[in-house]
Amino acid sequence: MHNGNLLEIRNLTTIFPGRRGDVRAVDSLDLNMRAGEILGIVGESGCGKSTVLLSILRLIRHPGYISDGEIRFRGVDLRQLNSSAMRQVRGKEISMIFQDPQTTLNPAFLVGEQIREALRLHHIIPGRKMPWPFDAALRRHEKQRVLEVMREVGIPSPIDRYVAYPHQFSGGMQQRALIAAALVCGPTLLLADEPTTALDVTIQAQIVELMLRINKERGTAIILVTHDLGLAAEFCQRIAVMYAGRIVEQGNVEQVVMHPRHPYTQGLLNCRPRISMRELRVQPIRGNVPDLAELPFGCAFAPRCEHVQDVCRIGPVPMVTEPDGHINRCLVHTGFQRQENWQWSDRVERTV
Ligand SMILES: Nc1ncnc2c1ncn2[C@@H]1O[C@H](COP(=O)(O)OP(=O)(O)OP(=O)(O)O)[C@@H](O)[C@H]1O
Ligand SMILES: [Mg+2]
Structure with missing residues (x-):
């Protein structure tokens, strides 16, 4: 049977073909989730957050398609189910709060x-x-x-x-x-796509309270998709940070928020307004969200990264898992060296 994970995603790749070439909206994504856990997926607009959720429910519309990977829910690969079995899962076992309430009702x-x-x-x-x-x-x-x-x-x-x-x-x-x-x-698993974005802050807080209560009382596992790292830090037990269709950092809240490894995560943290006694400081990440149809070779964040080195542009950046489970995908952080106690994923992330 399965190893206790409620959800196990391996190597998920979802593609939208376009005139300028295929867009890999989700690229070689790995994600695990335990029953009753709250997991946050954080990233800027267009990084593929909604596509991950829609892929889990197999709701990707033509011409988009899932090209690769496994989505194991309670040990069963959802990609292998026929459409009537999938309908039984959808809404009953796994349900979703879609991004835009006005169009869903x-x-x-x-x-x-x-x-x-x-x-x-x-x-x-x-x-x-x-x-x-x-x-x-x-x-x-x-x-x-x-x-x-x-x-x-x-x-x-x-x-x-x-x-x-x-x-x-x-x-x-x-x-x-x-x-x-x-x-x-x-449902056993609730997928919540930006459930508080359209709401003002007091209502946001109420909705977050409500979802926390549901998680506690019903034991419903929740994936919260948001662009707000601060919200994810308050609400979630673990956070995955996405950039250009890939996870660049993953860990528990303390690891990701207190000891961020990836310059992108650090940038997201600096974007949060911090009200100190003297000033309101916000440091935006320079540059723009990348065009997924024209990603640079090597690290997709390189054009915006303050710490970029030549090696970052050479080839795919492997995932590194530190002994405490903190995952990141940054060559600068790893010092370009293979450290003994780090576990490297050697899968080639992207073939260009
Ligand atoms: N139906 C579609 N057809 C073509 N391309 C799509 C489609 N849906 C998404 N994409 C592309 O996939 C990428 C990821 O989109 P997605 O909606 O998953 O991003 P997101 O992280 O949810 O963004 P947001 O925060 O704005 O909701 C985008 O670059 C978008 O261009
Ligand atoms: Mg979205």
Whole structure:
């Protein structure tokens, strides 16, 4: 069977073909996750965060495709499942809060009915395997369950809100409704794509509180995708930092935030406003997010890196795992030498 990891991703590569060549939105990505864990994926816009989540659920739209890798969930490779088995996993075992609440909720349907939809699809009410669509008792059961979840995620007066339309909800309430829809089938893993980005800070804090409570009470594992390293540090146990489709650093919060190895992670930390007694200091990372269709050979961060050396531009940069499990992909940090107690991945990351 499997070795206790809830999710194990190996060498995942997702490609979007384009006029200027293939874009490797996710490139040779490795990621492990234990049951009940909260993992953060952090990086700038366009680095492939949403593509990782959509790949896990096999929701990459044509002409995009997963070209390589394994996505093992409870030991089963999701890439090998047929589409009906995959539908059983989607929404029920693994559910997702999509990036944009306004486009995910359908304006023409009642919010409560939209939350009930997942229950209906998965026939989740016990003892009723083959529901008759007009079964009033079943509908009552399902509605009861939806109201419970609405209450759980802090939607006030759920009975009234069940029959409201999305436009009658505030942004924060819409986000709660989406979380309710993601939770209604009791998933083991919740994928949350920038769940707080569109919200103001006080509501952000409430949504984060809510997700932490769900993790604690239900034991739901969560992958939080965000561009905000500070948020990830508060919320997650482990963090993976992505740059141009690849993970450049990975470790627990203390490793990544207190002892960052990769210059990109250090840059992200310096971008955070720090209010000291005298000044508000923010140091942006110079340069722009790279064009994934024209990545430089060698380290993709090299053009923006303050510590760049010639060797960084020569070839693919291997992953290094330090004895404490802290992973990074930076030649400058490793001093260009193979240290005895470091474990190197020799897989060639990219063939150009
Ligand atoms: N449907 C698509 N067709 C073509 N290219 C795509 C598609 N979806 C994503 N991409 C490309 O893949 C790359 C990664 O996109 P993705 O949406 O995963 O980034 P992201 O990290 O989630 O960004 P953001 O923070 O802006 O949401 C982008 O460079 C984008 O150009
Ligand atoms: Mg995204």
